[in-house]
Amino acid sequence: MSASVLRKALICSAVLALLAVLSSCGVFTGIDYTGRVTFDRALPIPPVQDGVIDEEGRRVFSLTAQEGAAELRSGFQTQTWGFNGDHLGPTLRAQPGDHVRVNVTNRLGEATSVHWHGMRLPAEMDGGPHQEVQPGGSWHPEWVIDQPAATLWYHPHPHGATEKHVYRGLAGLFLVDEAVPGLPSEYGVDDVPLIVQDKQLDGSGQLATSGSAPVGTLGETILTNGVEGAFFDATTEKVRLRLLNGSTARILTFAFDDEREFAHIATDGGLLEAPRVTGQLTLSPGERAEVVVQLAPGEDVMLQSHPTPGFWLGAPSGLSDRFDIMQIRAAPELQPADDLPDELARIDWLRADDAVTTRPMRLSNRSINGKEMDMNRIDDVILAGSTEIWTVSAADGFPHNFHIHDVQFQVLDVDGAPPAPHLRGWKDTILLEPQKEHRLIMRFGRHTNPDVPYMYHCHLLRHEDEGMMGQFVVVAPGQGAGHIDGHHH
Ligand SMILES: [Cu+2]
Numbered sequence: 001m002s003a004s005v006l007r008k009a010l011i012c013s014a015v016l017a018l019l020a021v022l023s024s025c026g027v028f029t030g031i032d033y034t035g036r037v038t039f040d041r042a043l044p045i046p047p048v049q050d051g052v053i054d055e056e057g058r059r060v061f062s063l064t065a066q067e068g069a070a071e072l073r074s075g076f077q078t079q080t081w082g083f084n085g086d087h088l089g090p091t092l093r094a095q096p097g098d099h100v101r102v103n104v105t106n107r108l109g110e111a112t113s114v115h116w117h118g119m120r121l122p123a124e125m126d127g128g129p130h131q132e133v134q135p136g137g138s139w140h141p142e143w144v145i146d147q148p149a150a151t152l153w154y155h156p157h158p159h160g161a162t163e164k165h166v167y168r169g170l171a172g173l174f175l176v177d178e179a180v181p182g183l184p185s186e187y188g189v190d191d192v193p194l195i196v197q198d199k200q201l202d203g204s205g206q207l208a209t210s211g212s213a214p215v216g217t218l219g220e221t222i223l224t225n226g227v228e229g230a231f232f233d234a235t236t237e238k239v240r241l242r243l244l245n246g247s248t249a250r251i252l253t254f255a256f257d258d259e260r261e262f263a264h265i266a267t268d269g270g271l272l273e274a275p276r277v278t279g280q281l282t283l284s285p286g287e288r289a290e291v292v293v294q295l296a297p298g299e300d301v302m303l304q305s306h307p308t309p310g311f312w313l314g315a316p317s318g319l320s321d322r323f324d325i326m327q328i329r330a331a332p333e334l335q336p337a338d339d340l341p342d343e344l345a346r347i348d349w350l351r352a353d354d355a356v357t358t359r360p361m362r363l364s365n366r367s368i369n370g371k372e373m374d375m376n377r378i379d380d381v382i383l384a385g386s387t388e389i390w391t392v393s394a395a396d397g398f399p400h401n402f403h404i405h406d407v408q409f410q411v412l413d414v415d416g417a418p419p420a421p422h423l424r425g426w427k428d429t430i431l432l433e434p435q436k437e438h439r440l441i442m443r444f445g446r447h448t449n450p451d452v453p454y455m456y457h458c459h460l461l462r463h464e465d466e467g468m469m470g471q472f473v474v475v476a477p478g479q480g481a482g483h484i485d486g487h488h489h
Pocket of ligand 1: 400458464468
């Protein structure tokens with residue numbers, strides 16, 4: 001170990017020790033933001049695009065990234081970006097088996113991309129940093145939906161600028177839709193999309209960012225579907241909420257102000273085997289969940305975010321804060337709803353014995369396995385159709401999560417213990433418990449391309465932009481890694 005490395009290590013451990021002392025003295029307690037906002041704006045529901053069926057039977061969607069201005073906070077016009085509008089984007093909806101195509105147009109002044117988060121598809125359609133769309137340009141990815149019903153989403157993934165593009169408002173839901181008897185399914189009525197994001201708004205209502213912060217920008221303003229202080233008028237006894245934590249860094253633990261229980265019915269990649277009753281549910285940036293809440297006629301209840309336990313550097317990373325998110329106002333008379341089905345879906349549980357490869361993924365200091373992202377380096381070569389186990393850990397004391405493109409995975413265990421109940425379903429993004437080893441199992445698809453990589457990365461977007469990302473290719477038997485077209489950056 002060289003002298004300068006040793007000195008850095010000593011300074012680093014001294015800083016960590018000081019933080020631990022301050023933390024134990026209660027210096028880093030969270031901030032309680034509840035009660036500060038008036039909830040008097042009707043929840044906007046993103047418009048649905050079911051696409052247009054073309055002559056070749058493809059379901060065709062259109063997305064245009066553009067600049068705009070939106071009233072995030074009452075009385076202020078904020079400069080924003082959006083898809084097909086001023087802020088956020090439409091909800092795209094398709095069924096398993098559909099051949100979909102998206103006409104993407106970039107009307108921004110800089111390159112962007114559109115990544116289909118949670119979708120199994122060919123690497124060249126994935127919308128990562130190798131599929132950027134230049135200003136004035138367009139892109140036309142297409143693929144066949146090859147996965148069960150799920151709440152997925154789309155957002156830009158340009159090299160080094162994902163945080164900025166998502167933060168300005170480029171995000172929307174992509175629903176893989178399939179009717180399940182007994183589940184609320186009327187979009188915007190009893191099946192309600194909820195994109196939850198935190199923002200920093202300056203005195204004139206414009207989006208501000210933190211220069212240097214351990215996790216990136218943490219905002220004091222919570223938006224639901226793009227507005228602060230939203231209420232939802234419920235007309236049914238049961239309301240299904242499709243929750244997306246669309247924040248760039250903030251980890252949210254969803255709960256209600258009266259601590260009521262609700263049914264958790266779906267994880268990132270689809271329905272659970274059965275509804276699971278709980279009082280709170282943590283989602284880190286990029287994660288989704290579907291829940292069903294039961295309402296009584298005439299009542300008001302506040303969806304909130306409560307402190308997330310388990311992180312000793314949690315308070316400076318916002319995990320101890322408390323927020324109001326959205327008010328639900330139940331009508332004096334509510335439409336009756338069926339009981340939830342006992343069985344929601346069959347899950348094909350992957351077996352550790354079937355894994356042909358185990359890969360460690362150690363996240364620390366803006367790198368994975370000691371390497372920062374390099375657009376021209378292929379980090380892992382994976383055989384199409386194979387089952388693998390990835391052992392993922394966060395080693396530097398700060399919160400991180402982990403997202404893998406193209407696959408949905410299952411959590412085998414966390415430090416040898418069975419995963420928490422909310423992780424027992426298909427996942428594409430997982431919050432990492434500090435210093436613990438998360439064994440994820442996944443089966444890769446049949447799409448191969450030795451020259452175009454998929455990404456894996458921390459979905460705290462500042463971390464991703466600063467290098468906490470790696471690249472893998474999926475290849476056919478006998479194929480090796482190819483060559484990344486080197487015109488990027
Ligand atoms: Cu991270």
